[in-house]
Amino acid sequence: MSTKKTGGLAGVNAGESAICTVGQGAGLNYRGYSIEDLAAHASFEEVAYLLQFGELPDRDQLAAYQRELVAARHLPEPLRAMLQEIPGDAQPMDVLRTGCSALGTMEPENRDHSDQDRVITRLLGVFPSMLLYWYHHHQHGAVMSTDSGETTIAGYFLEKLLGRPPSDEETACMQASLILYAEHEFNASTFACRICASTLSDTYSAITTGIGVLRGPLHGGANEEAMHLIESFSSTEEATRGVYERLEKKQLLMGFGHRVYGLDGDPRSPIIKEWSRRLGGETMTYAISETIENVMKQEKPQLPTNADFYSASAYHFLGIPTDFFTPIFVMSRTSGWAAHIKEQRANNKLIRPSSEYTGPEKRPFVPLDER
Numbered sequence: 001m002s003t004k005k006t007g008g009l010a011g012v013n014a015g016e017s018a019i020c021t022v023g024q025g026a027g028l029n030y031r032g033y034s035i036e037d038l039a040a041h042a043s044f045e046e047v048a049y050l051l052q053f054g055e056l057p058d059r060d061q062l063a064a065y066q067r068e069l070v071a072a073r074h075l076p077e078p079l080r081a082m083l084q085e086i087p088g089d090a091q092p093m094d095v096l097r098t099g100c101s102a103l104g105t106m107e108p109e110n111r112d113h114s115d116q117d118r119v120i121t122r123l124l125g126v127f128p129s130m131l132l133y134w135y136h137h138h139q140h141g142a143v144m145s146t147d148s149g150e151t152t153i154a155g156y157f158l159e160k161l162l163g164r165p166p167s168d169e170e171t172a173c174m175q176a177s178l179i180l181y182a183e184h185e186f187n188a189s190t191f192a193c194r195i196c197a198s199t200l201s202d203t204y205s206a207i208t209t210g211i212g213v214l215r216g217p218l219h220g221g222a223n224e225e226a227m228h229l230i231e232s233f234s235s236t237e238e239a240t241r242g243v244y245e246r247l248e249k250k251q252l253l254m255g256f257g258h259r260v261y262g263l264d265g266d267p268r269s270p271i272i273k274e275w276s277r278r279l280g281g282e283t284m285t286y287a288i289s290e291t292i293e294n295v296m297k298q299e300k301p302q303l304p305t306n307a308d309f310y311s312a313s314a315y316h317f318l319g320i321p322t323d324f325f326t327p328i329f330v331m332s333r334t335s336g337w338a339a340h341i342k343e344q345r346a347n348n349k350l351i352r353p354s355s356e357y358t359g360p361e362k363r364p365f366v367p368l369d370e371r
């Protein structure tokens with residue numbers, strides 16, 4: 001296999017999966033359901049259930065799953081103590097990465113993974129608590145209770161962050177965003193989770209791996225970088241000039257381009273853009289965002305907005321701090337990662353590709369004193 005042709009493994013089919021289709025002329029579908037339908041009509045919990053168990057839940061199944069997710073919000077005392085010890089100026093992604101790994105020491109998975117669904121549901125339920133407990137402890141000197149009347153992950157996260165019950169519109173936006181970020185086939189972090197699972201490692205290790213990979217600005221971190229870009233301009237004129245300058249210097253504009261979607265663009269983008277418009281369409285932030293998009297459309301039509309670009313302003317309008325954008329991605333993508341970990345385990349084969357060697361020819365060893 002030539003590395004020239006397959007740089008970054010682009011276009012390489014790395015395995016079979018029945019979870020999601022990305023692109024291929026059919027848009028984005030989770031187990032056959034379009035994200036347009038799911039984002040418009042389902043809750044994140046329904047989608048997480050679909051990914052975890054293969055089918056949409058009926059009313060009773062959904063109610064039981066929601067009860068389990070609510071019960072999974074609690075933070076054991078050693079985890080609270082650890083979250084207090086993590087510096088207040090740490091990266092929130094590092095808090096989740098560390099918290100996930102730490103919980104694996106406190107509530108380990110069975111060696112045969114027979115309780116994998118318990119672990120997955122636990123992580124989906126606890127991630128918002130972990131992040132916001134650490135945040136309130138360090139920012140406000142407050143002890144956050146995990147009690148809440150909010151039954152959904154979206155509502156719970158917003159209530160604990162904002163300190164008030166979110167409006168129906170805010171919760172609906174958050175639900176849609178969690179659904180859009182839930183699953184995306186063999187993206188870098190999911191593939192990393194599958195590699196980890198393929199060694200028969202545990203679910204906590206696989207999800208910790210996923211968090212580490214998602215953190216990078218070429219992947220999940222792009223939504224935060226997109227917000228920094230938008231906030232670096234104070235007017236649409238400045239934004240127009242700034243985008244041209246960056247393009248001239250061959251700098252990346254975060255939130256544009258995608259490895260898989262071509263000119264058709266990322267189908268998640270129009271959905272989250274509409275939410276951004278609904279929440280902040282009258283603001284300068286939104287106008288600057290559209291200006292950046294329009295200049296890119298004109299100058300780089302082959303690089304349309306991806307899901308991260310308008311997620312940035314939508315989250316901003318919800319009052320979410322920028323460095324929480326990628327942790328929200330974790331709260332959502334854990335559902336997709338988990339589906340892939342389960343699928344990998346169900347028909348496992350160690351993932352171990354080979355490389356094309358480009359180093360020196362075989363040569364004699366030179367003793368230390370002779371070098």
Ligand code: COA
Binds near residue numbers: 220252256258307
């Ligand atoms: N802004 C400016 N130029 C970009 C660009 C962007 N966002 N994305 C790609 N390009 C340019 C590259 O510099 C490269 O130019 P070159 O041929 O002159 O070297 C060309 O387009 C091809 O890009 P490449 O990096 O080879 O494509 P890829 O498939 O490896 O990259 C991404 C895909 C997503 C990593 C890439 O588009 C990117 O870095 N986007 C910004 C980060 C981002 O939004 N990530 C979230 C993805 S959901």
